[in-house]
Amino acid sequence: MSVQSNPFQRTTIIIMFAVGFAAFVLLLYGLGMGNRLASGNNGEAHGASNSSVGYKALANLLENTGIPVRYSRSKAGLEKAGLLVLTPRPNASAEDIDAIVQQRAYVGPTMIILPKWQVSKSQTLQKGWVVRGDVWGEEPGTEMLAELAEADLRIEDKIPAGQPMESAFGTTIKTPAMPVTIKGDFIRAIVREPSTQGALIAYLDDGGVYAQLDSLDESQIIDEEEIDESFYPVIIVADADLLNNAGMAEKQTARHALALIRAASLADGEDVTFDLTLNGLGSPENLLTLAFTPPFLSATICMVIAALAAAWMAFNRFGPPIAERRSIDFGKTALVNNSAAFINRMQRGYLVTDPYAEMIRTESAEAIGINPQADEQEIHTKLDALGESDGNRFSALFQQLVRAQKPQEIADGAAALHAWKKEIIG
Structure with missing residues (x-):
């Protein structure tokens, strides 16, 4: 009977090493990404949600018409040029929203879509689907805009759905069910409900010059010292049904949403970024996160390749091992x-x-x-x-x-x- 000197096959050792190394790298990646790996299809009102209150249909519409779309799960996405779409939760902090808007005053336009419908999940529905309930009311939207401007939000429950409304883009748009309007001293209408003169979509009159938005309601700031032409607009969508998945089922509403995005983006070809940090899908930056994001990702790949090369050299020795010399020779x-x-x-x-x-x-x-x-x-x-x-x-x-x-x-x-x-x- 012959006895094998090495109890492990070479191939077995290589497979064990490859599996262990890959598992270790994936573990580091998971620890670094954190909540960024969480699925966005959770039924809430944000850009990655397929539910009736989400905005995935709007994102798909933009992509299909040649407008690049990104989803931001970190604060770094808030600093990128192009239109930033904020879809805050009802309990979002007014200070956080104001800080983002002030930070982007000279970076790019910002669109704030206020929450409208309460939703609940059910085990009988497939993942990402929800049951729509009542309207949130005026209080959440008023509170989260408190630092930006004095705004008066109202639910016009007596106005029937389907009534035509005026738009700054020269087209008519139908009134959604339970329309939510906004008024204020520095609120200028983009979409206006004719009977109440309340705006369903508006822009903030902050001293900027926004010719593409003010055809329906021009800015009232005339003091040249208060006007800054380098400002980017802040658009407030009081009624989310004009942009959410339920609203995109109506062709007229979808065309108007596309016109709104193009007017807000100011320049053709600019990215539209849907923020997910205000919806609990972001994670803070750390060293592991940086290791798996550009430009540091290239250094990480080089280190992985170097480790694999060192392991391969260990498995492929050049010639027999050299006997270790004595520290003190004889003679x-x-x-x-x-x-x-x-x-x-x-x-x-x-x-x-x-x-x-x-x-x-x-x-x-x-x-x-x-x-x-x-x-x-x-x-x-x-x-x-x-x-x-x-x-x-x-x-x-x-x-x-x-x-x-x-x-x-x-x-x-x-x-x-x-x-x-x-x-x-x-």
Whole structure:
């Protein structure tokens, strides 16, 4: 019976590594994205919702007519040029909405679609479908606009649906069921209900010049010091039925919605961004989020490729493994080399100058028959009489080595004394 030395197949190890590595990367991606991975089809009133109160139909209409559409789940999307569509929840903060509008005053136009219908979910309906209830009322919309302007919202429940209304774009549009109107000192109508003169869609009279919107109700600000032509418009949609999925089922309403978006966008080809942060579908930025978003995504991809390349090299070794060398070799030469390296590291080379010089003197004296116990001066005199090496006698080289302190001086002195011995004594 043969015994396999490796209990794991190479292919098995590669598959285990690939699955584990992919799971780890996906885990980091999930932690970084957070709520951004949550489905937008939750039945609420926002741009990614397919319910009757959502605005997915409007987004699809824009895309099919050549207008790029994006969905923003972070605050970075609020800073992009082009039309930004805000669809806040009824409990949205007036301060948050005002901060967004003020931030975008010189960035791009903003459209605020106020919530209209209360909805409830049912287990008998498919995902994203809801049961429409009553109208929210005037209070939520009035509160979330409190920081922008004094606005008076009303539910005109006595006005029948289907009545024609005036529009700034020269077309008539039908009144929705339970129309919601808005009035105020700085509210100018874009779509106006004729009997009450209330606006279902309006723009904020903030000192900007908006010729594409004011044909029905011109700005009343005439002081040149208060007019700023670089302002972008803020459009308030009081009645969401003129833009939501239920309203898009009516062709006339859909055509009017498209005209409104094009007029608000100011320039052809600009993106329309539907904000989802005010609907609880956003997540804060963190380091993991940045790692998976441009421009840092390219660096993350490079790191992943480098990790895969390193793993592949580990599985494909070039030749047999090299045996590890001993830290201390065997033999006299190795012992000398190790000792020399130790002395050099400890910077104690000056301690071996005297012993080495005396060793050379003793070996040289014995080689020519001088008694090693003789007087030092006598030995030096007899060795000097033997001759010079490179112009230096023995005693001079001996004293040069003994007095050396620096590593280079010690090495030069020892080499010169050894060269004298080799040349004169042999």
